[in-house]
Amino acid sequence: MLKKLSASALTLTLLASGMSAVSAAPVSTNEDMTRGEFVKAVIDALGVEVGTGQSVKFQDVPDSLKPYIEKAVELKLIKGKTPTKFAPDEKLTRTHAFLIAARGLQDKETYSEKVLDQFKDANKIGQGNRQEMAKAVATGLLTGFDDGTIRPNDFVTKAQMQKILQRFLEEYSPVKANTTVSLRILGTTDIHTNIVNYDYYKDTPTNSLGLAKTALLIEKAREENPNTVLFDNGDAIQGTPLGSYIQSVTKLKDGEVHPSIAAMIALDYDVATYGNHEFNYGLEFIDEVTDDAPFPYVNANVRNATTKELMYKPYVMIEKEVVDSNGEKTLINIGVTGIVPPQILKWDKANLEGKVTVDDSVEAVKTVVPQMKEAGADVVVVLSHSGMGDATHEKGEEDISYLLSTIEDVDAIITGHAHGVFPGKVDSSITNVDIEKGTMNGKPIVMAGKFGSHLGVIDLELEKKDDAWDVTTGTGAVREIAKDNDAVSATVVESVKEAHEGTIKYVRQAVGTTTANIHSYFSQVQDDPSIQIVTNAQSIYVKEKLKGTAYENLPVLSAGAPFKAGTRSDPEYYTFVPKGELAIKNVADLYLYDNTLAMLKVTGADVKEWLEMSAGQFNQIDATKSEEQQLINAEYRSYNYDVIDGVTYEIDVTKPAKYDASGKVVNEQSSRIVNLQYNGKPIDAAQEFIVATNNYRANGTFPGVRNATAVEIYPDENRQAIIDYILAEKTIDPTADGNWKFAPIPDSVNVVFESSKKAVEVLDDNSAIKYIGDGTDGFGKYGLKTK
Numbered sequence: 001m002l003k004k005l006s007a008s009a010l011t012l013t014l015l016a017s018g019m020s021a022v023s024a025a026p027v028s029t030n031e032d033m034t035r036g037e038f039v040k041a042v043i044d045a046l047g048v049e050v051g052t053g054q055s056v057k058f059q060d061v062p063d064s065l066k067p068y069i070e071k072a073v074e075l076k077l078i079k080g081k082t083p084t085k086f087a088p089d090e091k092l093t094r095t096h097a098f099l100i101a102a103r104g105l106q107d108k109e110t111y112s113e114k115v116l117d118q119f120k121d122a123n124k125i126g127q128g129n130r131q132e133m134a135k136a137v138a139t140g141l142l143t144g145f146d147d148g149t150i151r152p153n154d155f156v157t158k159a160q161m162q163k164i165l166q167r168f169l170e171e172y173s174p175v176k177a178n179t180t181v182s183l184r185i186l187g188t189t190d191i192h193t194n195i196v197n198y199d200y201y202k203d204t205p206t207n208s209l210g211l212a213k214t215a216l217l218i219e220k221a222r223e224e225n226p227n228t229v230l231f232d233n234g235d236a237i238q239g240t241p242l243g244s245y246i247q248s249v250t251k252l253k254d255g256e257v258h259p260s261i262a263a264m265i266a267l268d269y270d271v272a273t274y275g276n277h278e279f280n281y282g283l284e285f286i287d288e289v290t291d292d293a294p295f296p297y298v299n300a301n302v303r304n305a306t307t308k309e310l311m312y313k314p315y316v317m318i319e320k321e322v323v324d325s326n327g328e329k330t331l332i333n334i335g336v337t338g339i340v341p342p343q344i345l346k347w348d349k350a351n352l353e354g355k356v357t358v359d360d361s362v363e364a365v366k367t368v369v370p371q372m373k374e375a376g377a378d379v380v381v382v383l384s385h386s387g388m389g390d391a392t393h394e395k396g397e398e399d400i401s402y403l404l405s406t407i408e409d410v411d412a413i414i415t416g417h418a419h420g421v422f423p424g425k426v427d428s429s430i431t432n433v434d435i436e437k438g439t440m441n442g443k444p445i446v447m448a449g450k451f452g453s454h455l456g457v458i459d460l461e462l463e464k465k466d467d468a469w470d471v472t473t474g475t476g477a478v479r480e481i482a483k484d485n486d487a488v489s490a491t492v493v494e495s496v497k498e499a500h501e502g503t504i505k506y507v508r509q510a511v512g513t514t515t516a517n518i519h520s521y522f523s524q525v526q527d528d529p530s531i532q533i534v535t536n537a538q539s540i541y542v543k544e545k546l547k548g549t550a551y552e553n554l555p556v557l558s559a560g561a562p563f564k565a566g567t568r569s570d571p572e573y574y575t576f577v578p579k580g581e582l583a584i585k586n587v588a589d590l591y592l593y594d595n596t597l598a599m600l601k602v603t604g605a606d607v608k609e610w611l612e613m614s615a616g617q618f619n620q621i622d623a624t625k626s627e628e629q630q631l632i633n634a635e636y637r638s639y640n641y642d643v644i645d646g647v648t649y650e651i652d653v654t655k656p657a658k659y660d661a662s663g664k665v666v667n668e669q670s671s672r673i674v675n676l677q678y679n680g681k682p683i684d685a686a687q688e689f690i691v692a693t694n695n696y697r698a699n700g701t702f703p704g705v706r707n708a709t710a711v712e713i714y715p716d717e718n719r720q721a722i723i724d725y726i727l728a729e730k731t732i733d734p735t736a737d738g739n740w741k742f743a744p745i746p747d748s749v750n751v752v753f754e755s756s757k758k759a760v761e762v763l764d765d766n767s768a769i770k771y772i773g774d775g776t777d778g779f780g781k782y783g784l785k786t787k
Contacts, residue, residue, distance in 0.1 A: 030157050030158070030159060031157060031158055032091045032092070032155040032156065032157055032158075033091070033092040033097075033155070033156045033157065033158055033160075033161050034088060034089050034090060034091060034092060035086065035087060035088050035089070035090050035091075035092050035096065036061070036065050036069075036086075036088025036089060037092070037158075038092045038096075038097060038100070038156070038161060039065075039068055039069060039072045039077070039078060039088075039100070040065060040068045041161060041165065042072065042077065042100060042165065043068045043071050043072060044068075045165050046075075048071060048075075049326065050067035050068060050070065050071045051067055051070055051071065051324075051325040051326060051327055052066075052067065052070075052323070052327055053065075053066025053067040053068075053069065053070045054066075054070075054182065054224070054225055054226070054227075054323070055070050055073075055180065055181075055182030055225070055325065055461070056069050056070050056073070057083060057084060057459055057475065058080055058084060058085060058086035058088075059084045059085065060084075060085055060086060060087065060088065061086050061088055062088070065088055069086060069088075070325065071325075072100075074178070074180050074325055076103055077100045077103050078100060078103075082436060083436060083437050083475050084477075091155045091156075092155060092156045092161075093152065093153050093154065093155060093156065094150070094151055094152055094153070094154050094155075094156055094160075095125060095126070095129055095133065095152040095153065097156045097160075097161065097164055098132075098133060098136040098141060098142050098164070099129060099132050099133070099136075101136060101141050101164060102132040102133070102135045102136040102139070102141060103132060109135075110131070111131065111134040111135045111137075111138045112134065112138075113130045113131060113134045115134050115137045115138050116130060116133060116134055116137060116150070118144070118148070119144055119148060119149055119150035120147075120148045120149050121149045121150055121151065121152070122150060122152075124150075124152050124153055125150070125152045129152075133150075133152070141164070178463045178464055178465065179324050179325055179326055179328075179463070179464040180324065180325040180461060180462060180463050180464070180472075181227060181322050181323075181324045181325070181330065181332060181461075181462040181464075181469065182225055182227055182325075182459065182460070182461060182462075183227050183228075183229075183320075183322060183332060183334075183379065183459070183460045183461075183462060184221060184222075184224075184225040184227060184228040184229075184457065184458070184459050184460075185228075185229055185231065185381060185412055185414070185457075185458040185459075185460065186218055186221055186222075186228060186229070186230045186231070186455060186456065186457060186458075187230075187231050187232070187233055187383075187414035187446055187448055187455070187456035187457075187458070188211065188214060188230075188231075188232050188233065188448055188452065188455065188456070189232070189233035189234065189235070189275075189385070189414065189415070189416030189417075189447065189448050189449075189450075189456070190233070190234070190235045190275065190416045190417065190419055190448075190449070190450040190451065191211050191232070191235065191236045191239075191260065191451065191452050192235055192236070192238060192239025192240060192243070192277070192450065192451055193236070193237060193238065193239050193240045193242045193243035193246075193259070193260060194209045194210050194211065194239065194240055194451035194452050195210065195211045195212060195242070195259055195260065195263045195452075195492065195496050195500070196210055196212050196488075196492075196493055196496060196500050197209060197210030197212050197213050197486075197488055198210065198500065198504075200240050200241040200242065200503060200504070200507050200585055200588065201241075201575075201585055201586075201588055201589035202585075202589075203504070203507065203508065203583075203585050205486070207481075207482070207483045207484070207485065207486060208451075208453070208481075208483055208572065209450075209451035209452050209453055209481075210451070210452045210481075210488065211263055211267075211452040211492060212263075212452075212488035212489050212492040212493050213452060213481040213482065213487070213488050213489075214452040214453075214454075214455050214481055215266075215267055215488070215489030215491070215492045216481070216482070216487060216488070216489055217455040217479045217481060218230060218267060218455060219489070221455065221457055221479070225459075226322075226323065227320070227322040227323060227332075229270045229271075229318060229320060229334060230267065230268065230269050230270050231269065231270060231271050231272065231273075231336065231381070231383055231414055232264060232269055232271075232272040232273070232383075233272075233273060233275070233338075233383045233384070233385055233414045233415065233416045233448075234272070234273050234274050234275025234276075234277075234278060234338070234340065234383070234385040234416065234417075235275030235276065235277045235278065235385065235416070235417070236260040236264075236272070236275070236278070237258060237260050237277070237278055237281075237289055238277040238278070238280050238281070238594060239277065239451075239592075240503075240588075241503050241506065241507045241584070241585065241588045242259060242496075242499060242500065242503040243260075243594070244588070244594055244719070245499070245502060245503045245506050245507075246258060246259060246499060247281050247285065247594070248594075248717070249502075249506055250499075250502065252285070252288055252289065254288065255292075256292075257292045258288075258289045258292070259495075259496040259499040259500070260289070261289060261290070261292055261293050262495040262496055262499075263492050263495050263496055264293070264295070265293070265294060265295075265495070266489075266491045266492050266494075266495040267489075267491075267492065269295050270295055270318055270336075271295055271296055271297075271298060271316060271318065271336045271383070272293070272295060272296075272297050272298075272383075273297060273298050273299055273338025273339075273340070273383035273385060274286070274297060274299050274302075274312070274338065274340050274385065275340060275385040275416070275417065276340055276341055276343070276344045276347060276348075276385065276417070278340075279340075279344045279347075279348045279351060279352060280348060280351070280593075280594050281351070281594070282348075282351040283351065283352070283355060283356070296313055296316045297312060297313070297338075298312065298313050298314065298315055298316055298336055298337055298338045298383065299311070299312040299313070299314070299338050299339065299340060300314040300315065300337045300338065300339055300359075300364040300365065300367070300368045301339045301340065301342070301358055301359040301360070301361055301364035302340060302344075302356050302357075302358055302359075303356060303357045303358070303359065304355075304356065305354055305355050305356050305357050308357075311356060314337060314364075314368050314371070315335055315336060315337040315368050315371065315372050315375075316335070316336055317333055317334070317335055317336075317372070317375055317376065317377060318333070318334040318335075318336065319331050319332075319333055320332045320333075320334055324464070332378050332379065332462065332469060333375075333376050333377050333378045333379070334377065334378065334379045334381060335372030335373070335375065335377030335379065335380045335381065336381045336382075336383065337365065337368045337369070337372065337380075337381075337382055337383070338382065338383035338384070338385065339361040339364055339365060339382070339383075339384055339385065339386065339400075340358070340361075340385050340386075341358075341361065341385065341386055341398045341399075341417065342358040342359070342360065342361065342396045342398070343398050344358060345357070345358055346699045346700050346701065347696055347699060347700070348695075348699070349695070349698075349699035349713070350596070350695055350699070350713045360395045360396050360397075361384070361386060361397075361400045362393055362400050362403050362404065362407075363395075365382055365384075365404055365407055365410070366407055369407060369408075369409050369410060370409070372409075373409055378462065378468070378469040378470075378471075379411050379412070379460060379462070379469075379471060380409050380410050380411045380412075381411065381412045381413070381414070382404050382410055382412070382413045382414070383414050384400070384401045384404055384413055384414065384415040384416075384417075385415075385416055385417050386398065386399050386400050386401050386415060386416075386417050387399030387401065387415070387417050387418035387420070388401050388402045388415065388418065388420075388422070388426060388427065388430070388447070389401060389402050389403060390402060390427060390429055390430055391403070391429070391430055391431070398417075399417070399418065401413055401415035401445065401447075402430050402440055404443075405439075405440040405441040405442075405443040405445060406441050410443060411443065411444075411460060411471045411474065412443065412444050412445070412458045412460060412474060412476075413440075413443060413444070413445040413446075414445075414446055414447075414448075414456055414458070415445060415446070415447045416447055416448065416450075418447065419449065419450035419567075420447050420449070420569075421447055421448070421449045421453075421454055421478055422438070422445060422446060422447040422476070422478070423435045423436070423437075423438040423446070423476060423477060423478060424447075424478070437475045437476070438458075438475050438476025438477050438478075439474065439475065439476060443474065444458045444459075444460070444474035444475055444476035445458075445476050446458055446476040446477070446478055447478070448478055449478070449480075452481065453480065453481060454478045454479060454480050454481065455478065455479045455481075456476070456477075456478055457476070457477045457478065457479060458474060458475070458476050458477075459474065459475050459477075460473070460474045461473045461474070506584060507583060507584045507585035507588065508583050508584070508585065509583060509584050510581050510582065510583050511582050511583065511584060511587065511723050511726045511727050512581075512582045512726035512727060512729060512730050512731060512732060513580060513581055513582055513730070513731045513732075514577065514579055514580065514582050514731070514732050514733075514734055515579065515731060515732070515733045515734070516529075516579050516733070516734050516735075517576070517577065517578055517579050517734075517762065518530050518533070518575065518576070518577040518586075518590070518734045519574065519575055519576045519577070519759070519762060520562050520563075520564050520565055520574050520575040520576075521574055521576075521755045521756055521758070521759035521762060522755065522759065522769060523562035523565055523638075524562055524565050524617065524632055524638060524641060524753070525631065525632070525742075525753055525769070525784055526736075526741070526768075526769075527643065527736040527737065527738050527739060527740055527741070528562065528643075528736050529734035529735055529736050530562065530575050530590055530734075531560040531561065531562060531643050531736070532560075532645065532734070532735070532736045532737060533590060533722065533725075533726075533732065533734060534560040534590060534591055534718070534722060535558035535559065535560040535643070535645040535692070536558070536645075536725060537718075537721045537722040537724070537725035537726075538558045538559075538560065538597060538692035538693070538718065538721060539556050539557075539558040539645070539646070539692050540721075540725060541597055541692065541714075541716070541721040541724070541725075542556055542558075542597065542599045542690065542692035543556050545599070545712075545714065546599070546690065551599075551601065551690055551710070554601070554688055554689060554690045555646065555678070555687075555689050555690070556646065556689070556690045556691075556692060557607065557644050557645060557646035557647060557689050557690070557691045557692070558644070558645045558646060558691065558692040558693070559610070559642045559643070559644045559645075559691055559692070559693045559697065560642065560643055560645070561614075561638065561639045561640065561641050561642050561643065562638045562639070562641060563575075563591065563592045563593065563638065563639050564589070564592065564638075565638035565641075565755075566638075566754065566755060566756065566779060567637065567638050567639070569634075569777050571756050571757065571777065571778040571779045571780075572756070574755070574756050574758075574759075575589045575590060576589075576758070577589060577590070582726055582732075584723065587719055587722050587723050587726070588719065590722060591718050591719045591722055593694075593696070593718075594717060594719070595694035595695055595696050595717065595718050595719075596694065596695045596713060596714055596716060596717050596718065597692065597693075597694060597695075597713075597714040597716055597717070597718055597721055598692075598693050598694055598695045598697070598698035598699075598711065598712060598713045598714060599690050599691065599692055599693070599698075599710075599711070599712045599714075600690070600691045600693060600698055600705060600708040600710070600711055601688060601689070601690055601708055601709050601710035601711075602688070602689055602691055602704060602705070602707060602708050602709070603685060603686055603687065603688055603689070603707070604678070604683040604684050604685045604686065604687045604689065605685040605686070605704075606689075606704035606705075606707045606708070607644060607647060607676070607683065607689060607691070607704060608673055608676055608683070608685070608704070609703040609704035609707075610642065610644065610691075610702060610703060610704030610705060611642070611644060611649060611651075611673045611676070611704075612657075612658045612659060612671070612672060612673050612703060612704075613640075613642075613658075613659045613663060613702050613703045613704065614640065614641050614642045614643070615651050615653075615657060615658075615672040615673060616633070616636060616657040616658070616659050616660060616661060617632060617633055617636040617638070617640070617641040618631055618632060618633060618651065618653045618657070618672075619631060619632070619633050619653070620653065620654065620655065620656050620657065621653045621654050621745060621749060621751060622654070622749075623654045623745060623746055623749055625749065625750075626748055626749070626750060627750060628750045628752050629749070629750060629751055629752065630752060630753065630754075631653065631751050631752065631753040631784065632753045632754070633661075635661065636661050637661070640661070640702075642693075642697070642702075643739075643740060644691065645737065645739055646678070646689075646739075647676060647677060647678050647683060647739065648675070648676075648677045648678075648680075648739045648740065649673050649674070649675060649676040649677070649739070649740050650673075650674045650675045650740065650741055650742065650743040651672050651673060651674075651740065651741075651742050651743065652671075652672050652673075652674050652742075652743040653672065653742060653743075653745070654743075654745065655670050655671065655672050656670045657670065657672065658670045658671065658672065659703055663701055663702060663703055674743055675743075694718050695713050698711050698713060699711075699713075741786070742784075742786040743786070744786050745785075745786045747785060750783065751783065751784045751785075751786070752772065752781055752782065752783050752784070753781075753782055753784060754775040754776065754779035754780065754781055754782070755779065755780060755782055756779065756780060757774075757778075757779070757780035759771075759780060759782070760780060768784060768785045768786070769782050769783070769784055770782065770783045770785075
């Protein structure tokens, strides 16, 4: 309990803090007080010991004021304008002065707001402040003026401030501050081997990605608060030619440190978890990568299929030394767990079938959190390699991070997988989301984009109660890397120098030439050469594999999708390969993923359902309307828009989609795929076909795919098949065969879609596509005519 101060003691305190006592009343006491000055005067008058100020989150508070703001927050006297803004230089209103005084009283009684009715201008008090202002009046702190007003919006002079403080401190005991700790949790996610700020596909440096740039944000965040831990949320070892180079060219050997691990060692990571792409190369490769990491990897939902035991550490406890609000060193126990989507069982079926099982992510976290608390965790952090999802829990679902925020004792969540950014836009169907504070259901949660584009920053306030630490508040934020300069962490760049330089030499190896530019700007709205090259290569590969088998005489179709099509709000995320020499980097640009080839035996009916699923990429177009209608459903992943070559067909987007994005039937009688033909005749629903594709699709649950009566996964990568195809052709003429198109829509219908603004450079006067102008989020808007 803090002692009361006498009037004389108060005068001495104010003089010591640079404020004049009431009796002196020099001219300066008529000056208006600022919010910052008042807080400093209050803390000085209380005579409490201040700390370092390092826990202050308000970005507009000068260092000299931070210790006083920190203590006022601990005493629960102030809240700030926003989580990051205090406005210390704003003039202090009477409302704010009395709010601070009222908050400092131990009295927790609720006072009737009717006490304010005695003042003629009580209606000027904001609704959110009325209870504390009623408390100030009822306890005698606030008496009003002789004319019957309270003047809540008047500014407070220094003389008035002294009277307020004197009344407060002489009559009441303020709340005693508990010892607190400000803990900062930093998170990266979905780096995908983008370590150096280099675009291996364009073979040029870039300032839009790279852990070497994120590292500067990490350094700054640590400088701001040394009480910091750093975690990675997975998908670190695959995604660029560097990842492929290490896995399939140099072939990582026992004792060699993977570049992703080397970079994380350089940045002193504390814990990491596995993303779905960690499993792309098999369990042995995961072990080889992680056995050189000096920090632990955690996962709570992958089990050994034979023993049923968890494959990895379900959680770890970090004993973190921190400095508390009194400037003393103390220890905080941080429990960290992680999950991966159960869908890895189908995405990497060839690597995982019969070897592992995967528990439901939500249930796994619910199981492990009590174990962490029992082990003494003061703070519980979940590394969720999963998208946000929604409020409805379906067992085994992919995206569940929002649901994790509803679990008791979870204090902070680092999420990812969806390559989005949070705090940021979220699905309107989920509730209790505070974008400003970066919380869901009151729990701080961050999603730090992709490729090192952002750093997630979670700030927790812990309060010591007896011998335990309790998390009292938390906020989440993301910081974006600087795209306007070349600054990087030299330490990170140096840690992967050999692998980076080896990758550049690798991707520059020539494989052939192209007679024209290859791009994916319009790959979602017309038959496209960037997909045609892929499907041609796959078809040739599979036909060769079928020779001498029972399927040799079956017709071979080939399925491909646009991987780089502005996916997830990135207007730069398109393939562009210039006319001339083709190198491995160009092939990697055409085919991003380290998939392997596969074949499926399906029927003509299956082919149609497969295409019906793909056609869900398009919004339904109303042929009776003349206003703009967006053609492409931005929530549908472009890599799920399969084009099947070897058949011809039209897509009627005036009809509703038969399937939703998850493959569920939503309009059973609808049929968007029309005029589906094979060899110029309507396709026979019973005829058998072989479809060349990749292991991801073959192991999935696409309509049509799931009915396959034979599946073969080959060991060779799709990317290598494309390289072999180009090497054999030497020179390719990148043209599409036009095997699909949209069913005609009247010219009066205004159909639009978005693509890169650079796409206007490849349009000609005869194109059915016309540039309109700016779209959203840096995209360009284009119009499309189908006849």
